[in-house]
Amino acid sequence: MWFGQYAIQEDGLKDFSETSDLLGISDYIKNDDFLPDIDVSDEDSSVKLQFLRENYKCWRSINIYNKAMEYFNCDKNRSVLYSGFLLNHTKKLAINLSDYLQRSLSMFGLDLFFVAIDLIPVLTETGGGTAMVFLDGEGIS
Numbered sequence: 001m002w003f004g005q006y007a008i009q010e011d012g013l014k015d016f017s018e019t020s021d022l023l024g025i026s027d028y029i030k031n032d033d034f035l036p037d038i039d040v041s042d043e044d045s046s047v048k049l050q051f052l053r054e055n056y057k058c059w060r061s062i063n064i065y066n067k068a069m070e071y072f073n074c075d076k077n078r079s080v081l082y083s084g085f086l087l088n089h090t091k092k093l094a095i096n097l098s099d100y101l102q103r104s105l106s107m108f109g110l111d112l113f114f115v116a117i118d119l120i121p122v123l124t125e126t127g128g129g130t131a132m133v134f135l136d137g138e139g140i141s
Helices: 019-028 043-058 065-071 097-104 119-124 130-136
Strands: 085-088 093-096 105-108 113-116
Touching: 019 043, 085 097, 093 097, 097 105
Parallel strands: none
Antiparallel strands: 085 093, 105 113
């Protein structure tokens, strides 16, 4: 789940109706300090806020940053390998990741360098974080 705290500010909880979305948000929250001043004047938001408070305590955080950096050899590689296939068993579809990367490349900036925005996180996000790809999500190839 791609999530930013801004998604639940003010009346943002109204945008989330699925239990799976609320569980994803609860995983992001580490303590009550992560919960902004949320308007809970309506019963639905109040129930959702209580759900978040009850569930964030259930998660155990595991820091895998160093293992991921080593696994992807990030000192050498600027991106994960786009090889093989991404399979969607439900829809019985496969995406050739090498072809997908080539079709995702575009020219960017005054120096005209190639960038690729990976659309899979954008198309599957549920936390209102799509806009962040345009700020932080560029992978220079």
